[in-house]
Amino acid sequence: MTVSPAPIAVALDAPDLETAARWATQVTPHVSTVKVGLELYLRYGPDVVASVRGASGVQVFLDLKLHDIPATVAGAARAVARLRPAFLTVHAAGGPAMIRAAVEAAPATRVTAVTVLTSLGDGDLDALGVAGPASDAVRRLAALAVDAGAQALVCSPREAAAVRAEVGPDITLITPGVRPSGAATQDQARVATPEAALAAGADLLVIGRPITGAADPGAAAAGIAAALRRVAAGAP
């Protein structure tokens, strides 16, 4: 029986390309997506996308979190559009004109607006002068980003249900801040388990260190994928 890959984007936050490519090979039988972030992209440049996509042709999420004036973001989005990532992140706080510029510049990619980083808690937002709590800020930025044309949103699993109610069924909801029960939260502040994220309505779960830090990343990905299948099948 073939099992379809789970809705997980494994964050390939590796210091070198060999490690990232090895993780990609180990996890791609089990997950739909791999994510290339700043560490890998800034070290190796655009070629890294083809390296991790490999022979499997797995979906690539390019997480560059663009945040600049609209013309600059349009140029950056145009520069990476040829890599055909399935998702490209921008910070929602860059504002509607910036988000719209990215959408127009990368028509074949789902421009994905990051609402409030999952590493921030309510106290951090206070210190930054952002009106909180985080759940309100996330909903506000989600609505703004979707109005500006974003096709996907990043929020923590804790806000996923409220964001879904706000933006409807057609927007892809992506949740980092995912930790299997008992795993260390590390630098994440707003977290939930993979099962809770899926039950809250997330379409794609970003998971890094709980998979890549495991002795066997392939087995860790397979274990979480199996847990998600049980949720999808309605298991208690």
Ligand SMILES: O=C(O)c1cc(=O)[nH]c(=O)n1[C@@H]1O[C@H](COP(=O)(O)O)[C@@H](O)[C@H]1O
């Ligand atoms: O855009 C993201 O992917 C992202 C947004 C966010 O709010 N929080 C967040 O953790 N991420 C990314 O998700 C991944 C989480 O990795 P782990 O904490 O190792 O599971 C990292 O690659 C982060 O860059």
